[in-house]
Amino acid sequence: MKMTFRWFGADQDPISLEHIRQIPGMTGVVTSLLTIPAGDVWPMDMLIAMKEQVASHGLEVEVIESVNIHEDIKLGLPSRDEKITNYITTMERLAKIDIKCICYNMMPVLDWARSHLYYNLPDGSNTMKYEAEFIQGVSVEELANRYAKEADTYEMPGWEPERMKTIRATLEAYNGMETDTFYANMKYFLDAIIPHAERLNIKMGVHPDDPPQPIFGLPKLIISRDNIRRYLNLNPSPNNGLTFCTGSLGAKKGNDLPAMIREFGMEGRIHFAHVRNLRFENETDFYESAHLSSHGSLDMYDIMRALHDIDYKGWIRPDHGRMIWEETKRKGRPGYGLYDRALGATYLQGLWEAIDRG
Ligand SMILES: [Mn+2]
Secondary structure (H helix, E strand, C coil), X not given: CEEEEEXXXXXXXXXXXXXXXXXXXXCEEEECCCCCXXXXXXXXXXXXXXXXXXXXXXXXXXXXXXXXXXXXXXXXXXXXXXXXXXXXXXXXXXXXXXXXXXXXXXXXXCCCCCCEEEEECCCCCEEEEECHHHHHHCCHHHHHHHHHHHCXXXXXXXXXXXXXXCHHHXXXXXXXXXXXXXXXXXXXXXHHHHHHHHHHCCEEEEXXXXXXXXXXXXXXXXXXXXXXXXXXXXXXXXXXXXXXXXXXXXXXXXXXXXXXXXXXXXXXXXXXXXXXXXXXXXXXXXXXXCCCHHHCCCCHHHHHHHHHHCCCCXXXXXXXXXXXXXXXXXXXXXXXXXXXXXXXXXXXXHHHHHHHHC
């Protein structure tokens, strides 16, 4: 496996490449061009500048997270063909800067949702929390306002004010949409782009829905073994694969993560892995804990052993961590502080070394 770190870009991330480089074992960053709206072609000059900037710090960039899917594609509107053509053009440009893997998600409208961005833990750190009752009772506008107020420094992917302006109309567009229609729309997209992914040698890794519960009446479709199987079967190419996110899938009780890693990994369908922990407070509510098994509800040893068993050679990154140390005093990107993720990265590498040598 190759250890990487998510980085939002020079203007978008308070964490510098200088700091990321100093995390032991770090080979590269996973990044994106956050300012380009979904559906647009990514400018070549910006891609080259990003690649060179990362390389000048001794780091690689081989994975993009994310190239977002325009809603017209998910909704199956006639305008989707133009967006798909743009998506393929962006893939071609990414291949030119040696990108090998693209992470994306198929979540309708919203990328993710939490009730709290800075939930205080007893040790003085803070973290993101999901409280089902709160989320079920709040409107999408109220939640967006809460995020904007709490995270005053950065716009959060999926919750940009620009996107919120049309949120009501977008939510209504999904009203009454059948699951089968949604899968048909995903197949239309996959059948269009996967031959290009093969040609360009790019692995596509769909990220599961986060959280794996319906919110704001929207369907959640990629949340468990059976519907991941359905998604992969839409297009059988090995380039049509997964971003295996333990935090997203682990938030659904009953998901056997090591078994899922073995099943999909043996078929070569896991291209990228987000490895993090979470702690359930009851049946539905959880907060994002430190990475250690002892701090959360997921067994990270079993997860890493499953990745080792499938001889996983892809990219892995620590995922959301807590805000600790002086990061608790300012508002960084929720979930994306430096220290707890760096500790997570070294912990995961420690597990890997022990498994590998044992
Ligand atoms: Mn994830």
